[in-house]
Amino acid sequence: MTDSEIFSKLTNAIVTQNIAGSAQLAQEALDAGIPPLDIITKGLSPGMKIIGDKFEAAEIFLPQIMMSGKAMSSAMEILTPELEKNKKEGEETGLAITFVAEGDIHDIGHRLVTTMLGANGFDIFDLGVDVLNETVVEEAAKHKGEKVLLVGSALMTTSMLGQKDLMDRLREENLRDSVKCMFGGAPVSGKWIDEIGADATAENAAEAAKVALNIMK
Template sequence: MSNKEILDKLKNALVNQDINGTVEKTKEALAAGISANDIINDSLALGMRVIGDKFEAAEIYLPQIMMSAKAMNNAMEILRPEMEKEQIGEGSGIAITFVQEGDIHDIGHRLVSTMLGANGFQIVDLGVDVPNEKIMDEVKKVKGKKVLLAGSALMTTSMMSQKDTIVALKEEGLRDDVKVMFGGAPVSQAWVDEIGADATAENAAEAAKVALDLMRK
Protein backbone atom coordinates (compact mmCIF):
# COMPACT_ATOMS: atom_id res chain seq x y z
CA MET A 1 0.00 0.00 0.00
CA SER A 2 1.36 3.42 -0.95
CA ASN A 3 1.81 6.24 1.52
CA LYS A 4 -0.99 8.17 -0.20
CA GLU A 5 -3.37 5.23 0.25
CA ILE A 6 -2.48 4.97 3.94
CA LEU A 7 -3.03 8.70 4.46
CA ASP A 8 -6.32 8.61 2.53
CA LYS A 9 -7.60 5.76 4.70
CA LEU A 10 -6.64 7.68 7.83
CA LYS A 11 -8.45 10.78 6.56
CA ASN A 12 -11.55 8.71 5.80
CA ALA A 13 -11.50 7.14 9.26
CA LEU A 14 -11.45 10.61 10.80
CA VAL A 15 -14.22 11.93 8.53
CA ASN A 16 -16.38 8.90 9.42
CA GLN A 17 -15.87 9.46 13.17
CA ASP A 18 -14.10 6.09 13.46
CA ILE A 19 -12.07 6.65 16.63
CA ASN A 20 -10.45 3.22 16.78
CA GLY A 21 -9.80 3.26 13.06
CA THR A 22 -8.15 6.66 13.28
CA VAL A 23 -5.79 5.42 15.98
CA GLU A 24 -5.02 2.24 14.04
CA LYS A 25 -4.35 4.11 10.78
CA THR A 26 -2.18 6.69 12.57
CA LYS A 27 0.02 3.89 13.92
CA GLU A 28 0.07 2.27 10.48
CA ALA A 29 1.23 5.54 8.91
CA LEU A 30 4.07 5.90 11.42
CA ALA A 31 5.08 2.28 10.87
CA ALA A 32 5.25 2.99 7.14
CA GLY A 33 7.82 5.70 7.84
CA ILE A 34 5.57 8.67 7.22
CA SER A 35 6.56 11.67 9.34
CA ALA A 36 4.22 13.03 11.99
CA ASN A 37 4.17 16.38 10.18
CA ASP A 38 3.07 14.73 6.94
CA ILE A 39 0.43 12.65 8.74
CA ILE A 40 -1.05 15.82 10.18
CA ASN A 41 -0.74 18.01 7.11
CA ASP A 42 -1.63 15.48 4.41
CA SER A 43 -4.30 13.50 6.25
CA LEU A 44 -5.68 14.63 9.60
CA ALA A 45 -5.85 18.33 8.75
CA LEU A 46 -7.54 17.51 5.43
CA GLY A 47 -10.04 15.30 7.22
CA MET A 48 -10.92 18.03 9.72
CA ARG A 49 -11.38 20.44 6.81
CA VAL A 50 -13.93 18.04 5.31
CA ILE A 51 -15.67 17.82 8.69
CA GLY A 52 -15.82 21.61 8.88
CA ASP A 53 -17.27 21.85 5.37
CA LYS A 54 -19.90 19.21 6.14
CA PHE A 55 -20.88 21.00 9.32
CA GLU A 56 -21.23 24.33 7.50
CA ALA A 57 -23.42 22.59 4.90
CA ALA A 58 -25.57 21.05 7.68
CA GLU A 59 -24.62 17.55 6.49
CA ILE A 60 -23.41 16.63 9.98
CA TYR A 61 -24.13 18.04 13.43
CA LEU A 62 -22.41 18.68 16.75
CA PRO A 63 -22.28 15.03 17.93
CA GLN A 64 -20.40 14.06 14.76
CA ILE A 65 -18.05 17.03 15.19
CA MET A 66 -17.30 15.91 18.75
CA MET A 67 -16.61 12.33 17.66
CA SER A 68 -14.19 13.45 14.95
CA ALA A 69 -12.53 15.82 17.42
CA LYS A 70 -12.07 12.91 19.84
CA ALA A 71 -10.56 10.81 17.05
CA MET A 72 -8.25 13.71 16.18
CA ASN A 73 -7.16 14.11 19.81
CA ASN A 74 -6.40 10.40 20.12
CA ALA A 75 -4.31 10.52 16.97
CA MET A 76 -2.42 13.56 18.27
CA GLU A 77 -1.58 11.73 21.49
CA ILE A 78 0.20 9.12 19.38
CA LEU A 79 1.89 11.70 17.17
CA ARG A 80 3.05 14.13 19.87
CA PRO A 81 6.17 12.13 20.92
CA GLU A 82 7.12 11.72 17.26
CA MET A 83 6.66 15.43 16.65
CA GLU A 84 9.07 16.18 19.48
CA LYS A 85 11.65 13.92 17.84
CA GLU A 86 11.15 15.74 14.53
CA GLN A 87 11.36 19.13 16.21
CA ILE A 88 13.15 21.63 14.00
CA GLY A 89 13.11 24.58 16.34
CA GLU A 90 14.47 25.02 19.85
CA GLY A 91 13.79 27.88 22.17
CA SER A 92 11.80 29.57 19.42
CA GLY A 93 9.96 31.90 21.78
CA ILE A 94 6.62 32.15 23.54
CA ALA A 95 3.48 31.55 21.48
CA ILE A 96 0.27 32.99 22.89
CA THR A 97 -2.46 31.08 21.07
CA PHE A 98 -6.17 31.82 21.13
CA VAL A 99 -9.49 31.83 19.29
CA GLN A 100 -10.87 35.32 18.78
CA GLU A 101 -13.71 36.70 20.87
CA GLY A 102 -17.11 35.47 19.72
CA ASP A 103 -15.74 32.21 18.29
CA ILE A 104 -15.59 28.78 19.93
CA HIS A 105 -14.24 26.72 17.02
CA ASP A 106 -11.04 25.29 18.46
CA ILE A 107 -9.97 22.28 16.38
CA GLY A 108 -7.65 24.26 14.12
CA HIS A 109 -6.48 26.31 17.08
CA ARG A 110 -5.49 23.18 19.02
CA LEU A 111 -3.72 21.75 16.00
CA VAL A 112 -1.68 24.93 15.47
CA SER A 113 -0.83 25.08 19.20
CA THR A 114 0.41 21.50 19.03
CA MET A 115 2.51 22.15 15.95
CA LEU A 116 4.06 25.29 17.44
CA GLY A 117 4.87 23.43 20.64
CA ALA A 118 6.57 20.69 18.65
CA ASN A 119 8.70 23.33 16.97
CA GLY A 120 10.22 24.79 20.09
CA PHE A 121 7.64 27.35 21.21
CA GLN A 122 6.54 27.66 24.80
CA ILE A 123 2.76 27.62 24.48
CA VAL A 124 0.41 29.89 26.42
CA ASP A 125 -3.01 28.64 25.31
CA LEU A 126 -5.76 31.13 26.16
CA GLY A 127 -8.52 28.94 24.73
CA VAL A 128 -11.61 30.14 22.86
CA ASP A 129 -13.74 33.29 22.81
CA VAL A 130 -10.83 35.37 24.11
CA PRO A 131 -11.38 39.11 24.60
CA ASN A 132 -8.61 41.50 23.61
CA GLU A 133 -8.20 42.64 27.21
CA LYS A 134 -7.06 39.15 28.17
CA ILE A 135 -4.65 39.00 25.23
CA MET A 136 -3.11 42.33 26.23
CA ASP A 137 -2.70 41.14 29.83
CA GLU A 138 -0.80 38.05 28.66
CA VAL A 139 1.45 40.08 26.36
CA LYS A 140 2.33 42.40 29.25
CA LYS A 141 3.31 39.41 31.40
CA VAL A 142 5.99 38.35 28.89
CA LYS A 143 7.11 41.82 27.78
CA GLY A 144 10.77 41.82 26.80
CA LYS A 145 10.75 38.22 25.54
CA LYS A 146 10.35 36.75 22.05
CA VAL A 147 6.57 36.57 21.66
CA LEU A 148 4.29 35.32 18.90
CA LEU A 149 0.55 35.92 18.93
CA ALA A 150 -1.30 33.20 17.02
CA GLY A 151 -5.02 33.96 16.74
CA SER A 152 -7.69 31.93 14.99
CA ALA A 153 -11.13 32.83 13.65
CA LEU A 154 -13.44 30.55 11.70
CA MET A 155 -16.21 33.07 11.11
CA THR A 156 -16.16 36.37 9.25
CA THR A 157 -17.66 38.10 12.30
CA SER A 158 -14.95 36.88 14.67
CA MET A 159 -12.30 37.62 12.06
CA MET A 160 -13.11 41.30 12.49
CA SER A 161 -11.85 41.00 16.06
CA GLN A 162 -8.37 40.39 14.67
CA LYS A 163 -8.30 43.99 13.49
CA ASP A 164 -9.30 45.06 16.99
CA THR A 165 -6.41 43.01 18.41
CA ILE A 166 -3.92 44.96 16.30
CA VAL A 167 -5.53 48.26 17.33
CA ALA A 168 -5.37 47.25 21.00
CA LEU A 169 -1.68 46.32 20.70
CA LYS A 170 -0.92 49.73 19.23
CA GLU A 171 -2.95 51.57 21.86
CA GLU A 172 -1.14 49.70 24.65
CA GLY A 173 2.27 50.37 23.06
CA LEU A 174 2.84 46.64 22.61
CA ARG A 175 2.74 46.20 18.83
CA ASP A 176 6.53 46.30 18.39
CA ASP A 177 6.98 43.70 21.15
CA VAL A 178 5.23 40.86 19.34
CA LYS A 179 4.90 39.09 16.01
CA VAL A 180 1.28 38.50 15.03
CA MET A 181 0.02 35.58 12.95
CA PHE A 182 -3.67 35.10 12.23
CA GLY A 183 -5.42 32.11 10.70
CA GLY A 184 -8.82 30.58 10.05
CA ALA A 185 -11.04 29.82 7.07
CA PRO A 186 -11.95 33.44 6.17
CA VAL A 187 -8.46 34.84 6.79
CA SER A 188 -6.41 35.78 3.73
CA GLN A 189 -3.05 37.42 3.08
CA ALA A 190 -4.93 40.49 1.87
CA TRP A 191 -6.75 40.72 5.20
CA VAL A 192 -3.52 40.32 7.15
CA ASP A 193 -1.89 43.06 5.09
CA GLU A 194 -4.91 45.33 5.51
CA ILE A 195 -4.97 45.17 9.31
CA GLY A 196 -1.19 45.27 9.77
CA ALA A 197 -0.55 41.77 11.10
CA ASP A 198 2.64 39.91 10.19
CA ALA A 199 1.59 36.63 8.59
CA THR A 200 -1.00 33.93 7.94
CA ALA A 201 -0.75 30.29 6.92
CA GLU A 202 -2.86 27.77 5.02
CA ASN A 203 -2.59 24.97 7.56
CA ALA A 204 -1.03 23.94 10.87
CA ALA A 205 2.19 22.56 9.40
CA GLU A 206 2.75 25.72 7.38
CA ALA A 207 1.89 27.81 10.44
CA ALA A 208 4.84 26.32 12.31
CA LYS A 209 7.23 27.11 9.46
CA VAL A 210 5.88 30.65 9.06
CA ALA A 211 6.12 31.23 12.81
CA LEU A 212 9.75 30.12 12.92
CA ASP A 213 10.58 32.45 10.02
CA LEU A 214 8.83 35.35 11.77
CA MET A 215 10.81 34.85 14.96
CA ARG A 216 14.09 34.95 13.07
CA LYS A 217 13.35 38.45 11.74
Protein backbone atom coordinates in the same frame (compact mmCIF):
# COMPACT_ATOMS: atom_id res chain seq x y z
CA MET B 1 -1.03 -0.64 1.66
CA THR B 2 0.68 2.29 -0.05
CA ASP B 3 1.32 5.60 1.66
CA SER B 4 -1.40 7.27 -0.41
CA GLU B 5 -3.90 4.60 0.65
CA ILE B 6 -3.01 5.17 4.31
CA PHE B 7 -3.44 8.94 3.87
CA SER B 8 -6.83 8.38 2.21
CA LYS B 9 -7.97 6.14 5.08
CA LEU B 10 -6.79 8.72 7.64
CA THR B 11 -8.72 11.45 5.85
CA ASN B 12 -11.83 9.28 5.76
CA ALA B 13 -11.49 8.42 9.45
CA ILE B 14 -11.60 12.13 10.31
CA VAL B 15 -14.55 12.82 8.02
CA THR B 16 -16.53 9.85 9.40
CA GLN B 17 -15.65 10.71 13.03
CA ASN B 18 -13.93 7.34 13.52
CA ILE B 19 -12.15 8.01 16.81
CA ALA B 20 -10.61 4.56 17.39
CA GLY B 21 -9.83 4.13 13.69
CA SER B 22 -7.93 7.42 13.54
CA ALA B 23 -5.59 6.35 16.32
CA GLN B 24 -5.10 2.89 14.83
CA LEU B 25 -4.33 4.28 11.39
CA ALA B 26 -1.91 6.84 12.83
CA GLN B 27 0.00 4.02 14.51
CA GLU B 28 -0.06 1.95 11.32
CA ALA B 29 1.31 4.92 9.41
CA LEU B 30 4.15 5.35 11.92
CA ASP B 31 4.89 1.61 11.76
CA ALA B 32 5.08 1.93 7.98
CA GLY B 33 7.84 4.53 8.41
CA ILE B 34 5.80 7.55 7.40
CA PRO B 35 7.04 10.74 9.12
CA PRO B 36 4.53 12.11 11.64
CA LEU B 37 4.44 15.48 9.87
CA ASP B 38 3.38 13.78 6.63
CA ILE B 39 0.70 11.83 8.48
CA ILE B 40 -0.72 15.12 9.72
CA THR B 41 -0.42 17.21 6.58
CA LYS B 42 -1.35 14.54 4.01
CA GLY B 43 -3.79 12.43 6.00
CA LEU B 44 -5.39 14.20 8.94
CA SER B 45 -5.44 17.84 7.86
CA PRO B 46 -7.25 17.17 4.55
CA GLY B 47 -9.97 15.46 6.57
CA MET B 48 -10.33 18.47 8.83
CA LYS B 49 -10.49 20.77 5.80
CA ILE B 50 -13.37 18.73 4.42
CA ILE B 51 -15.13 18.94 7.78
CA GLY B 52 -14.51 22.70 7.94
CA ASP B 53 -15.90 23.19 4.44
CA LYS B 54 -18.97 21.10 5.26
CA PHE B 55 -19.54 23.13 8.41
CA GLU B 56 -19.28 26.42 6.53
CA ALA B 57 -21.79 25.08 3.99
CA ALA B 58 -24.15 24.05 6.84
CA GLU B 59 -23.95 20.42 5.69
CA ILE B 60 -22.88 19.36 9.18
CA PHE B 61 -23.27 20.93 12.59
CA LEU B 62 -21.38 21.35 15.86
CA PRO B 63 -21.81 17.77 17.17
CA GLN B 64 -20.20 16.35 14.02
CA ILE B 65 -17.34 18.82 14.01
CA MET B 66 -16.66 18.05 17.67
CA MET B 67 -16.60 14.30 16.97
CA SER B 68 -14.18 14.82 14.09
CA GLY B 69 -12.11 16.86 16.52
CA LYS B 70 -12.03 13.90 18.89
CA ALA B 71 -10.92 11.65 16.04
CA MET B 72 -8.16 14.14 15.27
CA SER B 73 -7.14 14.26 18.93
CA SER B 74 -6.96 10.47 19.17
CA ALA B 75 -4.54 10.41 16.26
CA MET B 76 -2.51 13.29 17.68
CA GLU B 77 -2.09 11.41 20.98
CA ILE B 78 -0.16 8.83 18.95
CA LEU B 79 1.77 11.36 16.87
CA THR B 80 2.66 14.07 19.41
CA PRO B 81 5.35 11.99 21.21
CA GLU B 82 6.99 11.38 17.84
CA LEU B 83 6.87 15.09 17.02
CA GLU B 84 8.41 15.87 20.42
CA LYS B 85 11.37 13.59 19.61
CA ASN B 86 12.21 15.90 16.72
CA LYS B 87 11.76 19.07 18.75
CA LYS B 88 14.56 21.53 18.17
CA GLU B 89 16.47 21.76 21.42
CA GLY B 90 18.54 24.74 22.46
CA GLU B 91 16.93 27.18 20.06
CA GLU B 92 15.45 30.33 21.51
CA THR B 93 12.43 30.35 19.25
CA GLY B 94 10.18 32.36 21.52
CA LEU B 95 6.90 32.18 23.38
CA ALA B 96 3.74 31.41 21.43
CA ILE B 97 0.55 32.64 23.08
CA THR B 98 -2.21 30.70 21.35
CA PHE B 99 -5.96 31.22 21.56
CA VAL B 100 -9.32 30.96 19.83
CA ALA B 101 -11.15 34.26 19.38
CA GLU B 102 -13.96 35.45 21.62
CA GLY B 103 -17.29 33.88 20.69
CA ASP B 104 -15.63 30.89 19.01
CA ILE B 105 -15.18 27.42 20.52
CA HIS B 106 -13.88 25.61 17.44
CA ASP B 107 -10.49 24.52 18.69
CA ILE B 108 -9.45 21.70 16.33
CA GLY B 109 -7.14 23.80 14.15
CA HIS B 110 -6.03 25.74 17.21
CA ARG B 111 -4.92 22.58 19.01
CA LEU B 112 -3.11 21.27 15.95
CA VAL B 113 -1.23 24.53 15.36
CA THR B 114 -0.34 24.72 19.05
CA THR B 115 1.06 21.19 18.92
CA MET B 116 3.09 21.95 15.78
CA LEU B 117 4.53 25.13 17.28
CA GLY B 118 5.57 23.27 20.42
CA ALA B 119 7.22 20.58 18.31
CA ASN B 120 9.19 23.30 16.52
CA GLY B 121 10.75 24.77 19.64
CA PHE B 122 8.26 27.36 20.84
CA ASP B 123 7.35 27.64 24.49
CA ILE B 124 3.56 27.44 24.56
CA PHE B 125 1.03 29.38 26.60
CA ASP B 126 -2.40 28.17 25.47
CA LEU B 127 -5.22 30.49 26.53
CA GLY B 128 -7.87 28.12 25.16
CA VAL B 129 -11.14 29.01 23.42
CA ASP B 130 -13.54 31.97 23.52
CA VAL B 131 -10.75 34.28 24.72
CA LEU B 132 -11.36 37.99 25.29
CA ASN B 133 -9.04 40.36 23.44
CA GLU B 134 -8.26 42.13 26.71
CA THR B 135 -6.95 38.82 28.07
CA VAL B 136 -4.61 38.47 25.10
CA VAL B 137 -3.40 42.05 25.52
CA GLU B 138 -2.80 41.50 29.24
CA GLU B 139 -0.69 38.42 28.56
CA ALA B 140 1.27 40.21 25.85
CA ALA B 141 1.99 43.03 28.31
CA LYS B 142 3.28 40.56 30.91
CA HIS B 143 5.87 39.31 28.44
CA LYS B 144 6.90 42.65 26.94
CA GLY B 145 10.57 42.56 26.05
CA GLU B 146 10.53 38.84 25.28
CA LYS B 147 10.20 37.13 21.91
CA VAL B 148 6.42 36.71 21.71
CA LEU B 149 4.18 35.39 18.96
CA LEU B 150 0.41 35.78 19.25
CA VAL B 151 -1.39 32.99 17.41
CA GLY B 152 -5.15 33.39 17.12
CA SER B 153 -7.69 31.33 15.24
CA ALA B 154 -11.29 31.87 14.22
CA LEU B 155 -13.54 29.54 12.24
CA MET B 156 -16.39 32.01 11.86
CA THR B 157 -16.42 35.36 10.08
CA THR B 158 -18.02 36.98 13.13
CA SER B 159 -15.20 35.90 15.45
CA MET B 160 -12.59 36.77 12.82
CA LEU B 161 -13.64 40.43 13.05
CA GLY B 162 -12.29 40.47 16.60
CA GLN B 163 -8.78 40.12 15.19
CA LYS B 164 -8.94 43.69 13.90
CA ASP B 165 -10.00 44.88 17.34
CA LEU B 166 -7.09 42.99 18.89
CA MET B 167 -4.59 44.67 16.56
CA ASP B 168 -6.10 48.07 17.41
CA ARG B 169 -5.81 47.36 21.14
CA LEU B 170 -2.19 46.27 20.81
CA ARG B 171 -1.39 49.56 19.09
CA GLU B 172 -3.27 51.55 21.73
CA GLU B 173 -1.27 49.85 24.51
CA ASN B 174 2.04 50.38 22.66
CA LEU B 175 2.52 46.62 22.42
CA ARG B 176 2.30 46.13 18.67
CA ASP B 177 6.02 46.49 18.04
CA SER B 178 6.89 44.01 20.79
CA VAL B 179 4.93 41.05 19.41
CA LYS B 180 4.43 39.19 16.16
CA CYS B 181 0.83 38.38 15.24
CA MET B 182 -0.31 35.39 13.20
CA PHE B 183 -3.96 34.54 12.62
CA GLY B 184 -5.65 31.59 10.97
CA GLY B 185 -8.98 29.93 10.37
CA ALA B 186 -11.28 29.26 7.44
CA PRO B 187 -12.30 32.90 6.76
CA VAL B 188 -8.82 34.40 7.26
CA SER B 189 -6.95 35.49 4.12
CA GLY B 190 -3.73 37.24 3.28
CA LYS B 191 -5.76 40.30 2.27
CA TRP B 192 -7.39 40.36 5.73
CA ILE B 193 -3.98 40.08 7.42
CA ASP B 194 -2.73 43.07 5.43
CA GLU B 195 -5.91 45.02 6.17
CA ILE B 196 -5.65 44.66 9.95
CA GLY B 197 -1.87 45.07 10.06
CA ALA B 198 -0.95 41.60 11.34
CA ASP B 199 2.19 39.71 10.32
CA ALA B 200 1.12 36.41 8.78
CA THR B 201 -1.37 33.63 8.17
CA ALA B 202 -0.98 30.05 6.96
CA GLU B 203 -3.00 27.45 5.09
CA ASN B 204 -2.45 24.62 7.57
CA ALA B 205 -0.70 23.69 10.80
CA ALA B 206 2.54 22.51 9.21
CA GLU B 207 2.83 25.71 7.19
CA ALA B 208 1.93 27.70 10.30
CA ALA B 209 4.99 26.33 12.08
CA LYS B 210 7.25 27.26 9.15
CA VAL B 211 5.75 30.73 8.86
CA ALA B 212 6.04 31.26 12.60
CA LEU B 213 9.71 30.32 12.63
CA ASN B 214 10.35 32.65 9.72
CA ILE B 215 8.67 35.73 11.18
CA MET B 216 10.41 35.22 14.53
CA LYS B 217 13.90 35.36 13.01
